[in-house]
């Protein structure tokens with residue numbers, strides 16, 4: 001398997017490290033590469049869009065002429081894992097909790113609606129034990145200025161929820177081979193979520 005990690009900004013090498021471990025634990029042969037140029041999109045079996053700053057990642061991807069071909073590839077079925085800022089970039093509908101419409105460059109491949117910085121200032125960063133459909137036991141969710149997934153339309157489906165201020169919001173969603181998480185599975189040392197994604201995209 002050939003897995004790319006979009007490499008402009010954010011938790012790029014954390015994902016590279018986790019993916020290599022996950023591949024090894026699954027007994028899959030494969031390589032993980034950092035993607036920055038359009039030519040590197042060829043013959044990928046999956047792409048990870050890391051957490052960081054979604055506006056920055058989107059603008060750099062557009063400037064490097066990667067955004068359009070990546071969007072086409074993901075929309076035609078290249079499996080994508082987007083974490084935090086990556087989930088924002090994969091979403092069809094995005095707004096910011098404070099500034100509203102962002103008009104930022106997106107890939108918009110998943111029928112989910114996300115609100116950036118949903119958890120606000122007072123809870124910018126926190127951790128929570130999550131139940132995730134398809135995973136045994138709990139998963140430690142690390143949230144850093146995370147978005148919430150406030151809606152999903154089929155074929156997208158929310159697979160993990162979090163109670164926050166009396167509201168129940170989505171924090172992970174799937175759509176076909178795509179997986180979006182509001183939290184950072186690459187910061188936990190727990191490879192189960194990466195393995196879940198790799199297992200279902202293995203051809």
Ligand code: GLN
Pocket residue numbers: 050051052053054055083084085086088116117144145146147
């Ligand atoms: N707040 C960031 C954004 O809106 C996401 C934060 C993160 O990826 N940790 O893009």
